[in-house]
Amino acid sequence: MTFLQTATDQPAREDIDLGAVLHALSDPIRLEIVAALDSRAEACPTGSFEVPVSKSTCTHHFRVLREAGVVRQRREGTARLNTLRRDDLEARFPGLLDAVLDAKAG
């Protein structure tokens, strides 16, 4: 009985909660991750982000992003590939992600 289903506990598109998304994006490190993910536009392993926190903290932040519905994770070998859920976020909260990313870049 393993608990490695953690990559699957992502909300369905219609279950994405606005409060959870805003909270997920309100942390500077997570916002940095999201911006980096957005600029790359390709699935990126968790460890490829230059964040000033430990591995376990990084796992924590990706979990918050995943459970909020901001990020999608899938396994590929030993790595965890992350992608922005642009489509789902845009469908549910049109313009929100871009407004936040623009605000950060601003």
Add this chain to the structure above:
Amino acid sequence: MTFLQTATDQPAREDIDLGAVLHALSDPIRLEIVAALDSRAEACPTGSFEVPVSKSTCTHHFRVLREAGVVRQRREGTARLNTLRRDDLEARFPGLLDAVLDAKAG
């Protein structure tokens, strides 16, 4: 020596922090307040919002909104009149407030 300057500790437009704004908006009660403020489009006393919390908690939420730069407060008699800082938010983070309000309404 009174401490009633609390209504003035609002950030200048250029000091409004994105993380603080997102955090302020990530709470359902505060988001409800902001939406109500937006719909009325007039300065409203703090007590005129139907929120399921106590007076002191309400004060707390308005302080968070004020310190984040989302809301402006001014005294008028015994009341505290609240207004959305639409102009400042729009200047600093274009489209963000509307995206959030649309997301909530959607």
Add this chain to the structure above:
DNA sequence: TGGCTAGTACGATGGGTGTCGAACCGTATC
């Protein structure tokens, strides 16, 4: 003066959050 109303200040409390290190797991490669 006295009371009423609107709101703040304070202290307490329970729960969440960001952080870490150490231990562990899965997958690849030697």
Add this chain to the structure above:
DNA sequence: GATACGGTTCGACACCCATCGTACTAGCCA
């Protein structure tokens, strides 16, 4: 198999946060 690598899990910790009740202040009105 052994080792290394990428991540997760698990406490633990300090801090923040939403909430409350009580006490308080400021302004208004009789």
